[in-house]
Amino acid sequence: MATTSKLVLLRHGQSTWNELNQFTGWVDVPLTDKGRTEAAHAGQLLKDENLLPDVVHTSLLRRAITTANLALEAADRQWVPTQRSWRLNERHYGALQGMNKAEIRAEHGEEKFMTWRRSYDTPPPMLEDDHEFSQYRDERYAMLGEDIPRTECLKDVVTRLIPYWYDNIVPQLVTGKTVLIVAHGNSLRALVKHLEGISDDAIAELNLPTGVPFAYELGEDMKARGAARFLDPDAAAAGAAAVAAQGK
Numbered sequence: 001m002a003t004t005s006k007l008v009l010l011r012h013g014q015s016t017w018n019e020l021n022q023f024t025g026w027v028d029v030p031l032t033d034k035g036r037t038e039a040a041h042a043g044q045l046l047k048d049e050n051l052l053p054d055v056v057h058t059s060l061l062r063r064a065i066t067t068a069n070l071a072l073e074a075a076d077r078q079w080v081p082t083q084r085s086w087r088l089n090e091r092h093y094g095a096l097q098g099m100n101k102a103e104i105r106a107e108h109g110e111e112k113f114m115t116w117r118r119s120y121d122t123p124p125p126m127l128e129d130d131h132e133f134s135q136y137r138d139e140r141y142a143m144l145g146e147d148i149p150r151t152e153c154l155k156d157v158v159t160r161l162i163p164y165w166y167d168n169i170v171p172q173l174v175t176g177k178t179v180l181i182v183a184h185g186n187s188l189r190a191l192v193k194h195l196e197g198i199s200d201d202a203i204a205e206l207n208l209p210t211g212v213p214f215a216y217e218l219g220e221d222m223k224a225r226g227a228a229r230f231l232d233p234d235a236a237a238a239g240a241a242a243v244a245a246q247g248k
């Protein structure tokens with residue numbers, strides 16, 4: 001009998017830079033109190049919906065790690081094995097990291113702003129290694145050496161994320177485990193694009209809310225069998241609309 005694999009994705013709760021409307025990328029900012037509440041609520045939803053994870057994956061960034069910890073605590077699931085990888089990190093936002101979204105839009109215009117923010121294959125300008133918001137000397141990325149990103153477009157994120165998906169997550173799913181991935185707006189957009197087969201153009205329209213889990217049933221090909229199911233649809237719709245409106 002075929003095993004039905006269950007996958008739950010969760011974007012971290014609101015961060016301090018989400019609140020300030022700043023491009024964040026690999027800058028390691030914490031959650032706000034609202035973000036912590038969202039994370040705990042996400043864990044409660046997992047419990048209520050009986051979508052308790054057997055394993056968890058997070059990025060190396062504290063907004064995802066804290067979200068996972070708070071969600072697991074609320075779900076009484078702190079003991080589950082957890083793996084972390086830079087491959088689940090947010091998209092590196094290059095020279096935009098730390099910049100205010102409304103100011104960038106006002107300075108460069110709507111078209112450039114949306115190209116940098118949502119085009120599939122145009123990255124923002126590179127961030128200099130000696131910039132205060134560079135991760136070049138951060139020891140958690142030492143294994144990347146000179147290959148550490150200085151900017152990324154969504155296509156770059158797909159390229160670095162999909163090997164992790166097949167090497168580390170798919171083997172768990174095929175044994176019937178329920179897998180929770182706690183990551184970021186754009187790293188999850190990259191994964192959703194792969195799972196749902198969304199085109200390079202159409203992915204621009206997808207915005208993911210903070211702190212609302214969404215679940216997929218996967219087929220034997222490890223692709224989505226249908227659309228994602230948000231565990232709190234009203235909060236998800238409001239959250240996605242707010243992300244779409246950022247910078248306006």
Ligand SMILES: O=C(O)[C@@H](CO)OP(=O)(O)O
Binds near residue numbers: 023024246
């Ligand atoms: O700043 C970022 O790193 C991301 C997610 O917060 O922003 P955006 O939604 O604009 O891609």
